[in-house]
Amino acid sequence: MALPIPGKPVRGSKSGAPVMALLDLLGRSWAMGIVWHLYKGPSTFRRLQEYCETISPTTLNKRLKELRDSHLIVRTVEGYALTQHGKELYELIEPLGNWAKGWAKNFK
């Protein structure tokens, strides 16, 4: 699937509304998981594979390319790392962590 670019047709919006481009990007397998893990600090490719437990290298590489092309991560000497944009995005989704704990109680 092509990179979802705001302003161009994306999944959910022919006009490419920014939020829809973002939801398209984040709604791909592992995308949010990668951002979530990288907030702890830069990671190598192999370490990310371990964090994600069952991601295939093919998919990991694809997601990393998409996230780089979307300016959310960059490669540093220490490995992949969140950009300023990536950190901001993480901070927006961070509250999901605590919320999920309450939500989880529904499943008993």
Add this chain to the structure above:
Amino acid sequence: MALPIPGKPVRGSKSGAPVMALLDLLGRSWAMGIVWHLYKGPSTFRRLQEYCETISPTTLNKRLKELRDSHLIVRTVEGYALTQHGKELYELIEPLGNWAKGWAKNFK
């Protein structure tokens, strides 16, 4: 794929950490888009199909079942609607809308 249930193995976490179950659920195509659209108010199946522009009925039905089983939406006489949990979740992801506008500027 099976419904991601907190406490059971999910994509990204063998132990089923709640946030990973949530990211698994939301990281499926259209899941966040559906929640996003439903915040405006209850929608019928056909109307959701229109909102989502290119979702197939097969996938829409699958996502709706998952979101219902996850207590984020319910069926009402007016159509599918967010539950209290669903509304809370929407409110958590709502800030993505404005943030995405700034992020979109990177793509010029």
Add this chain to the structure above:
DNA sequence: TGTTTTGCTACATTATTTATAGCAAAGCTA
């Protein structure tokens, strides 16, 4: 120079999503 580690790529298999057709049930409407 030999050994590891790293960051991938290749490839085949499996899973997911799409696209399209269409049908049964419910809700009008005349």
Add this chain to the structure above:
DNA sequence: TAGCTTTGCTATAAATAATGTAGCAAAACA
């Protein structure tokens, strides 16, 4: 109450995406 329309799906086949495994070239290390 006999049609016509709308709704909420299901069925099926084709396309696309993700997985699992093997392995390789380059860099780091010993």
